């Protein structure tokens with residue numbers, strides 16, 4: 103048995119220690135927000151937080167996670183009581199098919215909880231490892247900016263805009279033409295596996 107702490111609750115899990123966290127979340131704990139995309143640590147749809155850091159749950163065995171704080175999208179709020187990031191994504195209608203959105207949101211959450219005043223360039227750099235095949239990048243960016251404003255509290259100016267970083271999937275002009283985020287223009291990816299330290 104391995105004890106996992108997920109969204110503030112402890113779970114004793116009987117899966118093999120080398121089972122990827124994603125399978126345990128979805129199959130044993132019925133936490134289905136994190137998605138299986140590539141299963142290879144390359145798309146980001148399975149992103150969760152481990153001790154506040156974005157972590158690819160499809161390539162992270164549960165034996166590395168005992169005593170760590172795991173947060174999934176379900177831990178940020180509910181349909182009845184959405185958290186600021188979830189509220190912002192709803193208000194901006196940021197999802198198309200929605201498959202990438204939980205991973206995008208968890209990666210954004212990691213940034214905004216350590217820096218609610220993140221600049222546009224910082225938001226783009228943070229989200230860059232995650233893929234969106236529908237090309238809704240500009241809506242996602244707007245949603246994260248909106249969430250930053252909500253999380254920073256009343257009287258805070260909107261997240262600052264800054265020149266985009268070169269070479270990312272999110273460096274298109276900020277227009278409503280979501281096709282500008284076409285994943286086919288994405289540069290070749292390197293294997294960006296993120297595993298927490300033992």
Ligand code: FES
Pocket residue numbers: 137138139140141142143144145146147148149158159160161
């Ligand atoms: S499913 Fe693609 S990185 Fe995990």
Ligand code: FES
Pocket residue numbers: 196197198199200201202203233234235236237238
């Ligand atoms: S909204 Fe469909 S993959 Fe991003």
